[in-house]
Amino acid sequence: MEIEDVSRLVDRAFEIDDPTELETLGKERPAALTPFHLRLADSEFRWVADLYRAMSEETAAELIRRLDADDDPDGLLHMLAAGATATAFRHEPVGRLSHAGSWERTPSGAVRRLSSAVAVALTPGSPAVSGGRLGECGWCGFPMWRLLDVPRASLPDLFGSGPGQIVIATCTLCGSYATIFNDSAGRFVAFAERPAAIPGKWAPHELDGLPDAPALGLGAARPSPFAGNAWEEGGSTLGGSPQWIQDPEFPSCPRCSETMPFVGMVTGGDLWADYGEGCFYLFHDAGCGLSAVVYQQS
Structure with a gap:
């Protein structure tokens, strides 16, 4: 896509007050929007993070001058x-966002x-890296569902090339109400009291809700770390950066209190064959x- 084509997309976004097309472009080809960041700074699209991923140091410096x-x-x-530029890293007020x-x-x-800069699509296939039961939820007794099972070396920029496995599971019922933690084997670990919204026993009709879509395996590399899609079937991704449906929600490790790195997302549309919504981060x-799962939906 030529710069003139991108300019027309920017014009259209201003005209219809809708940055959706630009956001798609920014996720797949972040650098295509780099020349337009100062112009977008004069729009109502400042909170659409995927528009600003490949920001230049010069643009960052100019935005700081405008603050x-x-x-x-x-x-x-x-x-x-x-934009995550070195200029932004040095500016203290940016840190809170x-x-x-x-x-x-x-x-x-x-x-x-x-x-991670590594971003690989999770698509139906074999060998499976997602799918199947892993014990029971410690709050409600419903089966825990395996969302990811890959070597840590799959994300070397986060975890290096050494041994170890990332095994992540959640309760697809209780996970809608609270962050779910698990140990290295995928077993539920209780680090908080059961939220009051979770009943002592789920109604029988709610217990039929285990995922039933084909198991996910590793697919092709995404065109950029931002190209996963939290909203749709086919958007599940190993690595990359999260596309938040709501606000950013990185959990703190309950053992060391450090922020836990993001390792992927699995969408409801990739878990349930007929209908699934939201995204598991x-x-x-x-x-x-320890691993953790945060769930968001619109």
């Missing part, structure tokens, strides 16, 4: 956080990445041997 005089400084800070760009500043001042702390 004091802007009517919506938080919107500019969000753009800077999503840094999870929009899947990074954070450590107590020592270093920048810690919370997602997957996290793993290799040092503590």
Whole structure:
């Protein structure tokens, strides 16, 4: 796509007040939007993180210069956080919105990445890396469902090339109400009291809801780390960066209190054959041997 074509897409987004086409382009070809970030800064699209992934250092510096005089400084800070430039890393106020760009500043001042540059589609296939029961939920007794089972070395920029496995499971009932944690074998681990919204026993008709779509295996590499899709069937991804349906929600490890890195997402549309909604976001702390699942839906 030529720069003139992208310019027409930007014009259209302003005209119809809808950045959807630009967002799709930004997810698959982030650099295509790089020349237009300053123009987009004058729009109502500041909170659409996927528009700003390949931000230049020059643009980041200009946005920082504009902060004091802007009517919506938080919107500019969000753009800077999503752009994840070295200039943004050095600007202290950006840090409070840094999870929009899947990074954070450590107590020592270093920048810690919370997602991987590796992004591989999870698609129906064999060998399966997702699917099947793994014990029972410690809150309701419903079967835990395996969402991911891959070597840590699959995401070397997060976990290196050493041994170890990422095994992540959730209760597809209770997971709608709270973050679900599991140990290295995928077994439920209770780090909090059962939320009051979860009944002592689910109604019989609700217990028929185990995923029934074909098991997922590793597919082709995504065109960019941002090209997974939390909204649709076919959007499940190993690695990459999360596309949040709601606000960024990186859980803290209940053992060490550090933010857990993102390792993938599995959509409801890829779990249930007839109808599934929302997205399961997957996290793993290799040092503590714990994983977590956060669920969001519109």
